[in-house]
Amino acid sequence: MLVAVALLFVAAIAACAAIGAKEFHLRDHAGHGRTSFQLQDTISLEAGIGWHQGKTLIARVLKEGRTVLEREWLVTRNAPTWRTALVVSATELYGKAGAGRYSVTWILDGKQVAAQAFRLIGPERGMVVTRLQDVQVGTLPPGRDLFGPGELPTFYIYGYGAETVTLLIQDLASGAPTKRETFYIPRDRASYPSFDLPAGTYRCELQVGGTTLHSAVFVVRR
Numbered sequence: 001m002l003v004a005v006a007l008l009f010v011a012a013i014a015a016c017a018a019i020g021a022k023e024f025h026l027r028d029h030a031g032h033g034r035t036s037f038q039l040q041d042t043i044s045l046e047a048g049i050g051w052h053q054g055k056t057l058i059a060r061v062l063k064e065g066r067t068v069l070e071r072e073w074l075v076t077r078n079a080p081t082w083r084t085a086l087v088v089s090a091t092e093l094y095g096k097a098g099a100g101r102y103s104v105t106w107i108l109d110g111k112q113v114a115a116q117a118f119r120l121i122g123p124e125r126g127m128v129v130t131r132l133q134d135v136q137v138g139t140l141p142p143g144r145d146l147f148g149p150g151e152l153p154t155f156y157i158y159g160y161g162a163e164t165v166t167l168l169i170q171d172l173a174s175g176a177p178t179k180r181e182t183f184y185i186p187r188d189r190a191s192y193p194s195f196d197l198p199a200g201t202y203r204c205e206l207q208v209g210g211t212t213l214h215s216a217v218f219v220v221r222r
Helices: 002-018 090-097
Strands: 022-027 042-049 056-063 066-074 082-089 100-108 111-120 126-131 153-158 163-171 177-185 200-208 211-220
Touching: 022 100, 022 111, 042 056, 042 090, 042 100, 056 082, 066 082, 066 090, 082 090, 090 100, 090 111, 126 200, 126 211, 153 163, 153 200
Parallel strands: none
Antiparallel strands: 022 042, 042 082, 056 066, 056 100, 100 111, 126 153, 163 177, 163 200, 200 211
């Protein structure tokens, strides 16, 4: 009799422990736990919580204390473990806030229940000369140095959110400036101006405060 009571007591403790259980993971596309990611990776922020039907779960991704990405779910059923995930490409985060250290805060029913940290590895900022048709939101485009008929040279500028930059394009044959554009890039955004240039060899420079930070040479054929 005492043994049966003891077993029931242990079972009750185990059941109580299961109620409200919470687990959180950072994984790559292959399901491996990770704390650092490369630009080609997919980041999966996974949550498993128990017995919280009707509650709101929030995943908030931050960099240097600033919210970069946020997703909200309504827990739709009661179960020992209700699971969900926020899947994001590393290049999408990179396009918003660049490389460096990020944190993930999990909030359940208005209360923080977990916090995680990971590192995104990649160049902090830069400019890629590419084709307009190769630009996709959240993806670092391939670089090009030769443009043919119907291809617009495009200057993908990343990591310069909340800054004013100057893009200078110079015809190397004449040495004369062909284009000079100064513009503000909103926070958490990349910019990709494009220009229909005549045939020639060009040098482009990205300047901030009068200092050239990135440059490239490319050829246009018509």
